[in-house]
Amino acid sequence: MEAAPCYRPFVSFSSKPTFISTKLMFVSLHNSMQFRRFKTQKQFLVLASENNHKGTPISDDKAEELLKGKDGSAREIDLGWLPAFPHVLTASMANFLFGYHIGVMNGPIVSVARELGFEGNSIIEGLVVSIFIGGAFIGSLFSGSLADKFGCRRTLQIDTIPLIIGAILSAQAHSTDEVLWGRFLVGLGIGVNTVLVPIYISEVAPTKYRGSLGSLCQIGTCLGIIASLFIATAAENDPHWWRTMLYIASIPGFILTIGMQFAADSPRWLCKMGRLDDAKSIIRNLWGPSEVDSAIEEFQSVFSRNEGDNSTNWLELFEEPNYKGALSALFLIDKQGRRKLLIGSYLGMGVSMFLIAYGISFPDEDVSHNLSILGTLGYIYSFAIGAGPVTGIIIPELSSSRMRGKIMSFSFSVHWVCNFLVGLFFLELVRMFGVAPIYMSFGGVSLLSAIFCYSFIIETQGRSLEEIEMSLRSKLPGRDN
Numbered sequence: 001m002e003a004a005p006c007y008r009p010f011v012s013f014s015s016k017p018t019f020i021s022t023k024l025m026f027v028s029l030h031n032s033m034q035f036r037r038f039k040t041q042k043q044f045l046v047l048a049s050e051n052n053h054k055g056t057p058i059s060d061d062k063a064e065e066l067l068k069g070k071d072g073s074a075r076e077i078d079l080g081w082l083p084a085f086p087h088v089l090t091a092s093m094a095n096f097l098f099g100y101h102i103g104v105m106n107g108p109i110v111s112v113a114r115e116l117g118f119e120g121n122s123i124i125e126g127l128v129v130s131i132f133i134g135g136a137f138i139g140s141l142f143s144g145s146l147a148d149k150f151g152c153r154r155t156l157q158i159d160t161i162p163l164i165i166g167a168i169l170s171a172q173a174h175s176t177d178e179v180l181w182g183r184f185l186v187g188l189g190i191g192v193n194t195v196l197v198p199i200y201i202s203e204v205a206p207t208k209y210r211g212s213l214g215s216l217c218q219i220g221t222c223l224g225i226i227a228s229l230f231i232a233t234a235a236e237n238d239p240h241w242w243r244t245m246l247y248i249a250s251i252p253g254f255i256l257t258i259g260m261q262f263a264a265d266s267p268r269w270l271c272k273m274g275r276l277d278d279a280k281s282i283i284r285n286l287w288g289p290s291e292v293d294s295a296i297e298e299f300q301s302v303f304s305r306n307e308g309d310n311s312t313n314w315l316e317l318f319e320e321p322n323y324k325g326a327l328s329a330l331f332l333i334d335k336q337g338r339r340k341l342l343i344g345s346y347l348g349m350g351v352s353m354f355l356i357a358y359g360i361s362f363p364d365e366d367v368s369h370n371l372s373i374l375g376t377l378g379y380i381y382s383f384a385i386g387a388g389p390v391t392g393i394i395i396p397e398l399s400s401s402r403m404r405g406k407i408m409s410f411s412f413s414v415h416w417v418c419n420f421l422v423g424l425f426f427l428e429l430v431r432m433f434g435v436a437p438i439y440m441s442f443g444g445v446s447l448l449s450a451i452f453c454y455s456f457i458i459e460t461q462g463r464s465l466e467e468i469e470m471s472l473r474s475k476l477p478g479r480d481n
Contacts (some may be wrong), residue, residue, distance in 0.1 A: 081209040083286045088213045090259035091200050092220040094156060094193035097163060097252045099224020101186055104249060105129050107232030108242035115239065116176050124176060130420065131180055135187020136194070137416040143195040144405030151269045152200035156193065157260045163189035164253040171246035186249075191416065195408045198392035203266035206287045207464045211338065211393055218389035268401060268465070271299040298466035302401055337461040338394045339453060345386020346450035352379035353443030357436040387449075397460040400469050 105112070109125055118124040139162075146155045166185030173179035197217055205213040231248065235241040264286060270279035276296070283292050352375045359371025399407040429438055460468050 084205050087263040091197050092216040093256045094197050095217045095220030096224040099221035100228045103225045103228035108235040111239045132183045132187040133420045135184040136191035139188040139191025140412040143192040144409035147405040152196045153265045159189050159192040160253040160257045164250045167249040171243045195412045199396045202396040203268045214393035215389045302466045337459050338390050339459045341386040342453045343450050346446045348382025350443040350446035353439045357439040360436045
């Protein structure tokens with residue numbers, strides 16, 4: 001497979017643009033603003049040569065020579081990720097919503113309880129926060145089937161309905177039942193989104209940039225949490241501010257609905273549905289014309305091995321071979337590879353948990369606080385560079401095209417169940433065993449995860465989804481290669 005084209009910027013800040021270079025800049029900027037009909041520019045030119053940083057005017061002949069690539073003084077910048085970026089960024093708005101709803105109830109829950117009449121009832125207060133997770137579990141179960149039928153783009157649009165209705169219902173609630181139903185509907189939408197966004201990004205992004213673009217999921221979640229905590233600061237002075245916070249939560253849903261209308265469908269899903277011309281058009285616009293033939297050939301090779309049967313059932317899940325800081329990840333994931341980041345992330349998380357446990361037990365109070373803070377920061381960073389973004393990328397990468405939706409549904413269902421169980425029993429376990437032993441157990445689980453990744457996870461960096469699937473299929477006993 002050919003390497004992604006290198007794009008060159010147009011004009012150095014020190015040079016005077018000619019008619020041709022100005023025209024090149026205008027045309028390329030115009031093309032870069034295209035969205036669903038994005039036309040890939042093969043070369044962006046910069047007249048930033050060593051001979052030109054003194055502000056010497058560039059002739060039209062010189063600009064044409066640079067356009068043809070005959071002048072070695074032009075500097076190359078790799079912007080092969082740019083055509084797919086608007087589509088990925090729009091889909092990542094769903095992760096922003098996820099992060100926002102994680103934090104939106106943590107601050108104003110006391111005000112909500114006081115106004116709706118369940119203040120002091122810790123069970124109801126916990127239920128208002130955690131029923132969101134229950135809805136997410138149910139939503140994740142159905143997400144794979146919806147994606148198989150309607151495609152990720154259309155499903156993400158449909159999924160904004162419970163997100164918007166749930167946010168508005170919660171904001172207008174005048175009883176406990178109303179706020180619980182609103183939170184449950186939001187959870188349904190989040191459960192679908194958290195499954196579909198990693199699938200969508202993995203199928204739309206060019207192979208070379210799949211990891212980096214996939215990291216936007218984690219960045220979106222972090223930004224959503226930060227936004228909810230920042231907006232919640234006003235709740236200290238206004239007991240009714242929680243309603244405004246929940247109204248605000250509906251806005252990203254509208255943005256997601258409109259934005260996905262202009263985003264591209266997954267070319268793999270289009271090919272599976274028999275819409276070959278549409279798939280070729282999207283590959284040409286997002287990945288480049290040189291990728292069209294090889295990508296379609298890979299798609300059809302995989303689909304032909306499935307004997308044209310696009311229907312799946314949940315029992316097939318157990319036959320699959322793959323079953324057995326966020327910003328740092330953005331730059332590292334396509335350079336260091338998924339496997340290294342996962343192993344390093346889990347090791348860092350384990351060490352951080354042990355450090356927290358040691359700090360809690362340390363007799364000197366100042367040292368204890370410092371160790372606990374250091375361990376917490378270490379854990380957050382370790383999670384953000386690997387376990388957070390990489391798991392959402394590598395699961396769809398290791399999944400077959402036929403089962404990708406159901407595998408992601410199952411994986412995130414387990415994720416939500418574990419979240420719910422930890423939240424439900426954490427305080428009780430701390431009461432029974434103490435804080436340090438619980439954190440030690442979390443550290444032990446992280447180390448076991450690192451061992452699992454070292455023993456069983458294969459590297460997927462730089463390989464197309466079809467290459468990975470055919471490689472795994474060839475290793476299955478009893479299957480034809």
